[in-house]
Amino acid sequence: MRSRLHSDDSGSTGHEKATPVSLFLGSDRSALIVTVLFVFSLLSVPKFNLPGVIAFGTFPLFLMFATRLDVNIIVKRLLQISPFVLFMAAGNLVLDRNPVMTISGITLSGGMISGTVIVAKTIISVAGLLTVTLCIPFYRICCALESLHVPDLLITQLILLERYSSVLHKEAQAMQKARDIRSFGRRGKGLFRTAPLLGSLLLRTTDRAERLYRSMSARGFNGRLASRSPANMSPQEWKTVGLWTLFFLALRLIF
Known part of the structure; x- marks a missing residue:
């Protein structure tokens, strides 16, 4: 199964719909x-x-x-x-x-x-x-x-980055909320306390990305979202x- 970047009714080029420009x-x-x-x-x-x-x-x-x-x-x-x-x-x-x-x-x-x-x-x-x-x-x-x-790999990366950027945002919000609950005033919010949180965010994001990739692969994702000849x-x-x-x-x- 191959995901399609274009919708079926958008024509062969995907440029027919009007935009303000x-x-x-x-x-x-x-x-x-x-x-x-x-x-x-x-x-x-x-x-x-x-x-x-x-x-x-x-x-x-x-x-x-x-x-x-x-x-x-x-x-x-x-x-x-x-x-x-x-x-x-x-x-x-x-x-x-x-x-x-x-x-x-x-x-x-x-x-x-x-x-x-x-x-x-x-x-x-x-x-x-x-x-x-x-x-x-x-x-x-x-x-x-x-x-x-433009190479399909780059387009796929851009689409996935835009689609799942909200996942990174939610992970960061959850970690910030947890830190605020455990902090009192300015304690626990310094630079040396924040740096380990960034590393933890990277690890959690990588783990989440791996689980998302496995889920997409199980549904037929083959590494490409583009499917039509330009x-x-x-x-x-x-x-x-x-x-x-x-x-x-x-x-x-x-x-």
């Missing part, structure tokens, strides 16, 4: 290709070209307002990664102290500008990725990856990808 990015497959082109085009901007990075911010902003997404969701997720981004960019302030320009009596070093560019690149690229992925269900993204000839790109998809490619190239040439 379909009008602007075409099918799920072309949407992923355009998103990858956007990220690579943004990363190609030189480290001191802040206007060029800001110009690429028009892509996620356009999709946010065109699809009427809740901007607060994206802002919250960006705030969650902001400490890591700021920490990563802070090293530029130390490594590059050469003065580059002076604005209103304030001297800006190369590290300040390049660090700002790093932060802007990260925020804009993540915002673009979040905008597209929030508009397309995860299983549809996996269908599109299959049609782009179709070729349609002319409309190539047209959508080509138009967005021209747009990204125009931004790079202008800025």
Whole structure:
């Protein structure tokens, strides 16, 4: 018995159902290709070209307002990664102290500008990725990856990771609740007490994953969830990808 990634009524490619970005990015497959082109085009901007990075911010902003997404969701997720981004960019302030320009009596070093560019690149690229992925269900993204000839093993891992991430969350909640019951105030919640809990969580998760795998194997799971041959790109998809490619190239040439 073989599990199927696609439903029986979804057609041969799995891209026919409309999504909020379909009008602007075409099918799920072309949407992923355009998103990858956007990220690579943004990363190609030189480290001191802040206007060029800001110009690429028009892509996620356009999709946010065109699809009427809740901007607060994206802002919250960006705030969650902001400490890591700021920490990563802070090293530029130390490594590059050469003065580059002076604005209103304030001297800006190369590290300040390049660090700002790093932060802007990260925020804009993540915002673009979040905008597209929030508009397309995860299983549809996996269908599109299959049609782009991504290895079946990777697709299966992504599907299982998304499906059973809640299992890890429940295990962590159970362990945290048990620790809180046995703790008094801040006692038992220090770093040296938390570290063994992480190791225990890893062992419990591994054991749970092994039992899940045995259960799936008993029901006919053979290591693959994808089961259909991917179709070729349609002319409309190539047209959508080509138009967005021209747009990204125009931004790079202008800025």
